Structures are given as structure tokens and as C-alpha cells.
Amino acid sequence: MRSGYVAVIGRANAGKSTLVNVLVGEKVAIVSPKPQTTRDRIMGVLTCEDYQIAFIDTPGIYKADNLLNSVMQKATTDALGDVDMILFLLDAHNGVSEKDIALIKKMKGQKVPVVLVLTKIDIMPENLLISCIKQLADEDIEIVPVSARKGKNLNELKKVILKYLPEGDKLFEQDIISDRSEKFMISEIMREKILLKFQKEIPHGVAIIINEFSLRENGKVYDINLDIVCEKPNHKAILVGKGGSAIKEVSSFARADMEKFLGRKVFLTTYVKVEEDWRNSAFLLKEHGYGKGNT
Numbered sequence: 156m157r158s159g160y161v162a163v164i165g166r167a168n169a170g171k172s173t174l175v176n177v178l179v180g181e182k183v184a185i186v187s188p189k190p191q192t193t194r195d196r197i198m199g200v201l202t203c204e205d206y207q208i209a210f211i212d213t214p215g216i217y218k219a220d221n222l223l224n225s226v227m228q229k230a231t232t233d234a235l236g237d238v239d240m241i242l243f244l245l246d247a248h249n250g251v252s253e254k255d256i257a258l259i260k261k262m263k264g265q266k267v268p269v270v271l272v273l274t275k276i277d278i279m280p281e282n283l284l285i286s287c288i289k290q291l292a293d294e295d296i297e298i299v300p301v302s303a304r305k306g307k308n309l310n311e312l313k314k315v316i317l318k319y320l321p322e323g324d325k326l327f328e329q330d331i332i333s334d335r336s337e338k339f340m341i342s343e344i345m346r347e348k349i350l351l352k353f354q355k356e357i358p359h360g361v362a363i364i365i366n367e368f369s370l371r372e373n374g375k376v377y378d379i380n381l382d383i384v385c386e387k388p389n390h391k392a393i394l395v396g397k398g399g400s401a402i403k404e405v406s407s408f409a410r411a412d413m414e415k416f417l418g419r420k421v422f423l424t425t426y427v428k429v430e431e432d433w434r435n436s437a438f439l440l441k442e443h444g445y446g447k448g449n450t
């Protein structure tokens with residue numbers, strides 16, 4: 156039996172959460188086309204007969220321009236401690252930049268093995284993939300190209316990971332797939348739908364507060380009441396939409412996913428409120444669950 160922790164690191168939007176979800180076989184982290192989707196570390200556990208891998212998904216490496224971003228970057232740096240190996244994910248479908256090379260060099264300075272995973276190869280012309288691999292040859296790092304979306308080369312990736320994991324017992328019970336609560340996932344599902352519908356700064360300035368999360372006595376329906384916190388009155392107007400149309404639409408997508416996730420009917424009520432510049436308030440960040448560990 157082999158078991159261990161694997162940090163999944165990379166620039167924002169590299170495909171970290173998508174890969175973790177596919178490898179674990181369940182959605183443990185939300186995904187969106189916008190950078191900075193993941194805000195905290197999330198563990199996803201893959202258990203098989205003779206191995207168990209605990210993946211640590213992390214916020215993407217990004218230049219912090221507010222306190223929330225700094226908290227997110229700290230979550231990523233902290234994930235590098237106490238893992239058995241690092242997967243450094245690189246989305247090279249537009250080529251490899253100097254900045255990418257600099258990050259690879261920095262990762263190689265860590266005290267655990269690092270494997271470079273080239274993501275999204277389904278949208279990468281083959282000649283570009285070959286030239287990227289040639290370009291990266293000088294870096295003297297093991298490279299595994301994958302596509303999480305098309306399920307390409309994932310068995311190969313698992314084999315490579317297992318080479319670096321120590322012999323040992325299971326770290327978690329068989330049925331554990333994440334370290335996060337249902338309540339956390341519910342708030343993340345709401346945030347995901349907002350990330351998918353709204354543009355620019357609006358989704359980045361949103362936090363979700365769950366006021367109620369309870370199963371009715373009949374065991375068939377969850378009552379969920381949540382606040383969508385945004386940063387500015389004009390963001391609130393956009394989130395609510397004309398006659399409440401935007402919030403209604405986004406809540407309906409969220410409710411459908413929540414029902415799928417919980418396997419029960421959901422009665423969802425949402426309220427949009429403004430907390431000016433909450434992303435720069437240490438107090439409000441903690442209030443909204445950032446930078447205080449798992450919930």
C-alpha cells in the first residue's frame with residue numbers, strides 16, 4: 156500500500172481544480188474559466204485497493220493586489236509544506252513564457268519531488284506540444300502531458316505520482332473524498348454559478364454566507380438561506396438584475412447543482428448585500444471564512 160499527500164500548484168486557471176476533480180472522480184472543487192476561482196486549499200482523496208492519494212488543490216499563483224489575494228497566496232505557499240510531492244501544472248496551449256520557466260525553477264527548489272504536468276493538451280496542436288517539451292528539456296524535470304477534460308494520460312500520471320509516494324497505511328477512511336463540509340460546498344456552488352454568469356470584478360468581489368442549512372424533519376428537503384456579499388452598490392444592482400431576474404437565474408442554476416450534490420430537494424433563498432471593500436478587511440475576511448483554516 157502506498158499513500159501520501161500531493162500538492163497541486165500552478166498559475167491561476169491552469170486547470171488544477173478540474174484535474175483534482177477528475178482524478179478523485181467527484182467534484183470536490185469548483186471550476187470556472189476565470190482566474191482565481193479557488194480561494195483556499197481543498198483536499199480531494201483518491202482511494203484504490205493498493206494506494207491512497209490526498210491531492211491538495213490550491214489557489215492559483217497570482218500577483219496579490221488585495222488582502223484576500225494575499226491570504227490566498229499564503230494558502231498556496233503553506234500547501235507546499237508537509238507534502239510528499241508537488242504537481243506543478245502548466246497550461247501551455249499558448250506556449251511557455253519566461254515567467255513559467257521562472258516558476259518551474261522556483262518549484263525545483265522545494266525539498267520534495269516536483270513533476271511538471273502540461274494541462275489542456277486537447278486544445279494544444281501536437282507540434283506545439285512537442286516544441287514545448289523540447290523547450291522544457293533544459294529544466295531537467297519530469298513532464299507528464301494530460302487532458303483532464305478528455306481523460307488523456309491520467310493513468311500515466313497516477314503511475315508517476317505513485318513512484319514518489321511512500322509505503323504506508325491509508326491516511327483516511329475509505330469513504331472520505333474531501334476535507335470540506337457540505338455547507339462549504341454549498342457556498343462554493345453558489346460562487347461558481349456567479350463566476351460563470353457575471354463578468355469582470357463582480358464575481359471576484361463576492362463572498363457567500365450561509366445563514367441556514369437544515370434538513371426538514373421529513374428528511375426530503377434542505378432549507379438553505381444565504382447572503383451573497385458584494386463590494387459595491389452598483390455590483391448589487393447588477394447581481395440582482397432587472398426585477399430580480401439575474402439573481403433568480405443564477406440561484407436556479409445553483410439550486411439544481413445543490414440538489415445533485417445533496418441528493419435531496421433544496422428550497423433556496425438568497426439575499427444580496429453590500430459590504431464595501433470587504434476583501435481588504437482582515438476582520439471581514441475571517442468572518443467570511445478566509446484564512447482561518449478549513450470549515
Ligand SMILES: Nc1nc2c(ncn2[C@@H]2O[C@H](COP(=O)(O)OP(=O)(O)OP(=O)(O)O)[C@@H](O)[C@H]2O)c(=O)[nH]1
Nearest residue numbers: 167168169170171172173188191192193215303304
Ligand atoms: N480544454 C480544456 N480545458 C480545461 C481542461 N482543464 C481545465 N480546463 C478549463 O480551464 C479553466 C480553468 O480550470 P480550473 O480547473 O478552474 O483551473 P484552476 O487552475 O483550478 O484555476 P484557479 O482556481 O483560478 O487557480 C476552466 O474553464 C476549465 O474548464 C482541459 O483538460 N482541457
Ligand SMILES: [Mg+2]
Nearest residue numbers: 171172192193
Ligand atoms: Mg481552482
